[in-house]
Amino acid sequence: RRRKGQEPGREGGSTATRTAAQRLLGLGSPRAGSCPRTEPNAVARSPPQPPAVPAGRPPAWRRCGCRQCEETGTQGASTGGPDAGGNSTRGLEGRPERHRESGKSEGIPAARTAAAATASRSLRRAAPAGGPSKGSSRVPRTARSPGTHRVLAVDATLAPRDPRAPGQFGHAVAVPEDKQEEAKSRWKEGNFNVYLSDLIPVDRAVVDTRPAGCSEQRVHNDLPTTTIIMCFVDEVWSTLLRSVHSVLSRSPPHLIEEVILVDDFSAKDYLKEKLDKYMSQFPKVKILHLKERHGLIRARLAGAEIAKGDVLTFLDSHVECNVGWLEPLLERVRRSRTKVACPVIEVISDKDMSYMTVDNFQRGIFTWPMNFGWRQIPQEVIEKNKMKETDIIRCPVMAGGLFSIDKKYFFELGAYDPGLDVWGGENMELSFKVWMCGGEIEIIPCSRVGHIFRNDNPYSFPEDRIRTVERNLARVAEVWLDEYKDLFYGHAYHLILKNLDVGDLTQQIELRKKLQCKSFKWYLENVYPDLEAPLVRASGLLVNTATARCIAVENNTLAFEACDVNNEDQQFNYTWLRLLQHGEACVAPAAAGGAPGLRRCDGRNPRLKWLHMALAPGRPQLTDHVVVEHLAQPACLEADPARGALRVGACDSASPFQKWRFGSYHVD
Known part of the structure; x- marks a missing residue:
């Protein structure tokens, strides 16, 4: 399938490496004498009710009853025991660790680093069924090497409550003939098929679309914690809930400091007390109701200012996070606090709600006059550099809706320009700022998040929408493009005729000087040399x-x-x-x-x-x-x-x- 906004002629990417059925069979019944806690897919379930378990297979979230499990109170997945490849992982000294119940024969390997044990305990604390504990769940960093582990395949939907529910495993759903008119009339509620969205479980399973090799990648045990920030205004109920559930169901809970939902003064009644009551079952979920309309840009700033996590992870409110999506992002930020990590954004169809993968080797770019788009890396470049599907991709411009960034670094950069209104151009501004002021933007192929791409925004702008976006882009051009701003105005010549008031630029220009940022010419030569930009x-x-x-x-x-x-x-x-x-x-x-x-x-x-x-x-x-x-x-x-x-x-x-x-x- 082709990503919306993608250049014509580029068809969809490869299919998922494993089918949903294969993944379900992979759970299997534990070996005799084995500890379900050490099964590679054992996780703490995020939804409040435990899943229905097929006959003959014990639930993965149940404690095994052994002494160590009882003493540590552990439940859910850990990095111990057989890994995704059937091998034992190793402790800090590289020796497989074992535990045994008193009076019983030797148990199976349950290798656990100190950090992994902490992670496992955090899984129990953060499990929605028991209710996560309040306060910090950060894994403390130590002076000695923290060690590494394979990316955790945390997914509470591996055994879905209703495997035959509409849309399960990301499958397309058809509107019944007698419901066509209702579905058509409800389209305007979100500018996508709201009727079908409401039919699909809010905790539906999706197929693991990561490239082969992602499950074998290793990340550090002392990854930073993150605050997930989702901003919304009049979002569809089922879509918002599905976004939150996907985060809770497929993220290692010890890495989630909190999930902040920023309500940008929604008018829908269901996004007030009803939403507060529903989310109260998840102690890590917080809702910030703004008292007036701020727009996406300032709403994100409001969420970032109260965030407690080490890393800010911004997500849209109509997404579905896939398996193993979070750790690869945090790993890149841990390696360098000036890296901004973006997941591969996959497509959730606005028409049939199917979850579709996208072409590999794509990066975010812009064309004049600062129109964002996706462009595939040329095949000759892929072959020359022997690129693999799992290789990290340098990204000249990020889409802007989904990314992770070190919180302190975000504010050191001046966050978003507060002079930008509502929505539009903020991804350009932050992208130029990151690259030109010493940072990097990367797309992480082993992190995948589905996103509903809509042809139009369903919410209103305080003023004319086109004029708002054009003003924002002109403001970005005046601050960051140097002499190349003439190219912007040359391709958007009508903006000169409109004589737009871009507001006071003094603070932004002074910030650029303070950060000692490079020129836009440097950006073109070193980050985006394939952009045609003759002066x-x-x-x-x-x-x-x-x-x-x-x-x-x-x-x-x-x-x-x-x-x-x-x-x-x-x-x-x-x-x-x-x-x-x-x-x-x-x-x-x-x-x-x-x-x-x-x-x-x-x-x-x-x-x-x-x-x-x-x-x-x-x-x-x-x-x-x-x-x-x-x-x-x-x-x-x-x-x-x-x-x-x-x-x-x-x-x-x-x-x-x-x-x-x-x-x-x-x-x-």
Whole structure:
């Protein structure tokens, strides 16, 4: 399947490496004398009710009854015992540890590092059925090497309550014929199939879509804790609950400091007391009800300011986290606090609620004028670098909705620009800030999160939505793009005509100086070199095709003379802001019949603008005529061969004296 927003022609990626049925069979019945606690898939279930267990298979969350389990009060998964490959993991000294009940024969290996034991105890404390304990559940870091373990396959939905429920294992669901009208009428509630979402269990199982090898990867035992922040406004009930359940069901509980739901002044009644009551069964879930509408950007800031975790993990409120999604993100942040880790964002269909994988080797990019998109790494690059599906990918721009970042580092960067309104452009701003100020953004293929991609946002903007996004992008351009902001305005020329008020930029410019951030040119050369970003559209000699003579500047006046490629006085640029520029001077148009002159360049002055364009049909742009932009009647720059001068005359598509050619063109 193709990710929404993905370039056409790129079809979906490979199927999951294991089917849901295979994973279920993999649980199996424990060997005689074995301890369910040490089974690799044994977990503490997040939903309040334990799952129905098929006959002949004891529930994975039950204590085994052995002395060590009773003494430690352990239940759920740990890194001890047989690992995902059927091998015993090892303790801090590398020796397999064993436990045995008094008076019984030797038990199975139950290798447990100190940190793993702490993790296992935290699993019990955080299990929703028993209720997690309040307060910090951080695994303390020690001076000695903390050791590592394989990524925990925590998934409380491996044995779903109802395996035959609609949408189970991420399967597509069809709307019954007699419910078509109801489903259609409810679409506008969330701009996706709300009817089907309500049919699907809020704790449904999904297929493990990670590439082969992810389950074998190792992470440190002393990973930092994280605060999950989900912001929403008038989110669909079932979708919001499914997002929260997926976090609780598929995350090692000792790593979850808290889940903060930020309600951005929702109008729906079910998102008030009803939501508070439902989430009260999960002590780690907190709800922050804002007293007025803040917009996504400031709502996230409100959640971040009260977060207690070491790492902030931002998620949208219409997602489903997959198996093993969290630890790979936290591992990257642990390795370097200036890394921003993003999961692979997979697709939950807005039409049938199916969970779909996406192509591998994709990264977030932007095209002018700062339009976010996905682009696959070219096949020749993959082959040249012998890239594997599990390799981490450097990402020029993140999508912005799902990522983990060190909390202190987030605020050291100035968090989000508080001058950005509601939604839009915040991913560009934070991406440029991270890269240019010493950090890195990575996509982690072994972390997968499904996301409902909608064609439109169902919630309202306080003001005009398009204008809000355009203003945000213009604000980002003014602070971070340096001289390349002309490319932004050149591709979004209407923004100059609107004369947008981007607000006071003083604090953001001072922050950039304080952080000693690099230039946008550095970003283009080192992070995103494949972006076409010429500073001008055309340059060099501006030659009249009929006379083979060139425009020149002599004694601060325009001249028309024999061409000389080495003459600096004949070098002109045609800029993104539609200026004919020579140094700091620009060619100023005149009314028809008049002679053009020179003025100081001003990119916002419409009386200095020219359109380099073809008037004859079928001719490519950036050829032939140089047209005065602001005049109602088309007027063109033309050569006057009799006088050896320049003038502006009524445009004539057939006149060779009105046709011009630059020495070099830098765009199509």
